[in-house]
Amino acid sequence: MMTVAAARQLRDGTACFVGIGLPSTAANLARATHAPNLVLIYESGCLGAKPDRLPLSIGDGILADTADAVVSVPEVFNYWLQPGRIDVGFLGAAQLDRYGNINTTVIGGDYADPKVRLPGAGGAPEIAASCGEVVVVVRQSLRTFIDRVDFVTSVGYGRGPGDRERLGLRGGGPRVVITDLGILEPDPKTCELTLTRLHPGVTVEQARAATGWDLAVAGDLAAVDPPTEHELTVLRALEATKEVAAG
Amino acid sequence: MMTVAAARQLRDGTACFVGIGLPSTAANLARATHAPNLVLIYESGCLGAKPDRLPLSIGDGILADTADAVVSVPEVFNYWLQPGRIDVGFLGAAQLDRYGNINTTVIGGDYADPKVRLPGAGGAPEIAASCGEVVVVVRQSLRTFIDRVDFVTSVGYGRGPGDRERLGLRGGGPRVVITDLGILEPDPKTCELTLTRLHPGVTVEQARAATGWDLAVAGDLAAVDPPTEHELTVLRALEATKEVAAG
Amino acid sequence: MAKLVSLAEGVADLVRDGDVVALEGFTHLIPFAAGHEIIRQGRQDLTLVRMTPDVIYDQLIGMGCARRLVFSWGGNPGVGSLHRFRDAVQNSWPVPLELEEHSHAGMANRYVAGASGLPFAVLRGYTGTDLPRHTGNIKTITCPFTGEVLTAVPALRPDVTVVHAQRADRAGNVQMWGITGVQKEAVLAAHRSLVTVEEIVDELEPVPGQVVLPSWAVTAVAEVPAGAHPSYAQGYSVRDNDFYVRWDAVSRDRDTFREWMEQHVLKAEVQA
């Protein structure tokens, strides 16, 4: 459901910066359904990759083989991401706060002596800064949806309205957060993430119970359309290619 | 004679930044005689070009076809020239002063309203700054060898000893100036260009008469060895390839 | 996604009076045909940008299209001087030409900064030369870690960059190879871009040394066979060295030049 909802966020003809895992699956699902001209950009330097199976890492050979161009890593960040050429960036999160700030660095303790050491920033800080907009995909729980992240790895809306502009961040920031419970979008005035849609069968109470702050709920809260038969068929076929490749 | 003398300055196995015209001919002569492993670098981005005929421009297709690598113009300047990877740079000059400063920009009048507008800097200022050493090739006359150049396009030794260090220039500067009359080298103490060799048949008086400052002459002034039969044969063969290529 | 257009359409749509226009191509792949179309369409008041203004800029300058030239080396490569360029600088003919003069390293890095979305570039360059005295936008910058003083130059952001390439596919993806100079940076630094190509093909067969500009990074593509003549397109043509030699005589005299342009450019059949 998260994958399908994420795929639906991608408009045809846009350029999308893709990490491995769910973002890659979602982007390839979008390409196989409603967005055949979606341009996939992987930080390994593959521009316009058109894999016919799911890649197993951001450096999978299938990405280089099918790309319009393979460029160096400095080039993908300097010539393609930094100037704002990429419309959509996909990010995950270990922690997320009400302003869409993301932590993927450390949890608990302090930085030098953390409770849990996570992988760190990777491309995320500059994806969050420079893409036209950001789609965050994350499971919703009290562990991840917390009032204040332990470490700001990637900036959402900072401490609220105007902060991105003050920091000189030129991308639009998180436009949507897709979870296993529903969809959150920033309030246009307060920038606070607001529950705007629920997946089929999920209640507002469940969403509130899985959020570490007083979750705002949209007045016109709607349900996410369930996955169509076509979406599910294509998704299953994509997942199957992964099994085969991992062989 | 200038070409042969210039070729002799190039040691085997070094990397040499080459412009078109005499430098290119000299470098290819060196490669065909005593320096088969000379690495030729053209500012068009051709690293390790091994042309079997004389190229007709720095962007001649033969250079790309025979190069170890063809890189972008920003890369040739940033990754190869700027860090000091190139041992020898060849420069020409419209004007040259006693400290080996070079003018290829404007002559006479002032900058905004010059008597003669020359092509300008090209790669020269950074070749002069960053190559391990510089070989200048220029015809000697009162027009070119003047006390003070009208415009410093490329720095030799500035106004004297210590100036290169003060300016933060990391390459060694002009090691030798080859003219149609002889060879000049900077005095190790004063940095002033000093006549150290004469071509066969040329006198000190001729050299002095063609110099716009009081030319210093080395105590152990020697004669340049005349071109060998082998050098001349190879040079003629090279020149012939140019005629053919030019059609 | 790049639009496929005719050369005349592309120039009409993308190159406007008063624009900052870069035509790039380092000896190889110089977009001569596009330059001629700019002349035919009578563009004026242009700021022309190019590392190595050569014969094509001599023609644009001699025809009075340019008000300003931003460059690092202005000559007829392998031949000598550019007479129309000299006449404009020395005698303001046919119109005065302002100069903004850099080194190759400076110009290349200015394009890199433009392509990278940065306002400036840092390099070791210009130090000790007279260039900073006459070119306003060369400044120093201090390394915040070592205290070392280096040189800064501002980003180049042309209104439009025009380049020539070997091929494009029908989707507008552009492929060039051989000496590719500063073309990628010049296209990515510009607000708009026009690429002329030797041919449009169904499929871009990968080639060693290729640079590919994805369709979504290019504004328009026009098929113009031999669009680089008298320069060349590796794999398609060789450099017309005689032309460069002949240009010296053609361009020396104002009338001979005007006549030549009249006959070979203004009256030329406009390419589809």
Next chain:
Amino acid sequence: MAKLVSLAEGVADLVRDGDVVALEGFTHLIPFAAGHEIIRQGRQDLTLVRMTPDVIYDQLIGMGCARRLVFSWGGNPGVGSLHRFRDAVQNSWPVPLELEEHSHAGMANRYVAGASGLPFAVLRGYTGTDLPRHTGNIKTITCPFTGEVLTAVPALRPDVTVVHAQRADRAGNVQMWGITGVQKEAVLAAHRSLVTVEEIVDELEPVPGQVVLPSWAVTAVAEVPAGAHPSYAQGYSVRDNDFYVRWDAVSRDRDTFREWMEQHVLKAEVQA
């Protein structure tokens, strides 16, 4: 000119205790065999530099070779966490590990500055994140033309960079293709470099997308077939994804890890 050496010679000559060592390769072409040889030769006190420390750095760290890690993303790609890396950071086992943490864009630009002979690089990055609070060498820099404030990071200049490539010729010219990441920059930024290759050939046939490192820019080349396993070398091997998954279990427990390293690395036949 690069010397042709055996892997053992190359590591013995070029990688020294206390060195700043970069092993690069972005998912593709990771120099695993060279990393194993560094472990076998018992190097200690290294500052390990790498954008994406993955399994090979988990092994070096778990074997106590490293004192410090300079990186931007430390995980087992597509699988999860690096347990030896976490154990070193969280519990100082087997030795404490200092961290210097950046973003990918920052690390890539630090190599670019190193390759370019500049003391620092400028980028739009890190702004608003907590990284500058914990990483000393992230500073601001002001554009001398626009007054805009950007980020500066210092150049990376490893003592030695190690990369894996597909081929070299007998003169030591190196050729790689496919995803080539930041390898060229990492080699050019370093004082010394060691390149392991799948094979040494008589002639480097040009390949689309190739990056060529000329022999004179490389210190030593060693032929090590399958030297990137469990990563891959495009055109020679495919990624051993199962290995990455299995590594999770092997590396979770200190004893299992030691035993595995004993058997598969320390006792392994040293490649010629």
